[in-house]
Amino acid sequence: MKTAMSSTKTLRRFALPLALAAGLAACTAPSFKADVSRFAVPLPAPQGQTFAVVPEDPKLAGGLEFATYANAVAAEMQELGYVRAAAPERADLLVRFDYRVDNGREKVRTDLNGVGAFGPAWGPWGGWGGGFGRWGYGFNDPFFGGPNVRSYTVYTSAIDLKIDRAADGQRLFEGKAEAVSRSNRLPRLVPNLVDAIFTDFPGNSGETVRITIRDDEKTVRPTD
Numbered sequence: 001m002k003t004a005m006s007s008t009k010t011l012r013r014f015a016l017p018l019a020l021a022a023g024l025a026a027c028t029a030p031s032f033k034a035d036v037s038r039f040a041v042p043l044p045a046p047q048g049q050t051f052a053v054v055p056e057d058p059k060l061a062g063g064l065e066f067a068t069y070a071n072a073v074a075a076e077m078q079e080l081g082y083v084r085a086a087a088p089e090r091a092d093l094l095v096r097f098d099y100r101v102d103n104g105r106e107k108v109r110t111d112l113n114g115v116g117a118f119g120p121a122w123g124p125w126g127g128w129g130g131g132f133g134r135w136g137y138g139f140n141d142p143f144f145g146g147p148n149v150r151s152y153t154v155y156t157s158a159i160d161l162k163i164d165r166a167a168d169g170q171r172l173f174e175g176k177a178e179a180v181s182r183s184n185r186l187p188r189l190v191p192n193l194v195d196a197i198f199t200d201f202p203g204n205s206g207e208t209v210r211i212t213i214r215d216d217e218k219t220v221r222p223t224d
Contacts, residue, residue, distance in 0.1 A: 046081025
């Protein structure tokens with residue numbers, strides 16, 4: 001359910017249903033795409049409520065890496081109008097956060113060589129022209145080289161975000177952002193995933209959308 005809290009960063013990022021996203025041309029600027037799923041009950045409008053970002057995995061508590069990514073989440077919550085609490089014990093809302101990237105998997109891509117290189121030149125010579133024409137378009141001919149086969153590694157990264165009301169533990173929001181890319185660098189991936197999950201926050205409950213944002217190679221640093 002969308003509320004007045006929706007993020008205002010619409011000039012540099014947008015959301016689309018998955019069925020529509022696949023049919024659109026890519027933007028000329030570098031972009032980062034993530035699939036975002038969200039479930040929410042009506043969230044309280046920001047009226048000075050405080051929040052704290054805490055790790056879903058207790059082992060991450062106190063870590064500098066988690067604190068770095070928690071700052072990105074906190075910045076989005078503050079932009080919505082919430083106030084960061086001095087400590088989780090003083091927060092009205094607990095924002096539970098987790099992040100990960102897998103070990104990657106290999107993908108194979110085949111590019112055809114010599115597209116159109118010999119077709120026009122040999123075409124007038126009849127049968128031989130047709131043969132060389134087909135070879136010229138890269139269909140694994142023995143004279144001009146076959147398809148160029150390349151392999152590379154892609155990684156799946158994801159974040160989970162949950163918001164609970166501290167007073168009674170009621171779950172108010174659950175969201176997940178997931179992306180497939182050729183990078184496994186969490187300092188680059190996590191800020192982009194956070195950016196994506198807060199696009200048009202809290203979104204329509206139960207809907208999965210493709211979020212596209214500018215990929216500025218941004219990272220976040222712990223505050224002093």
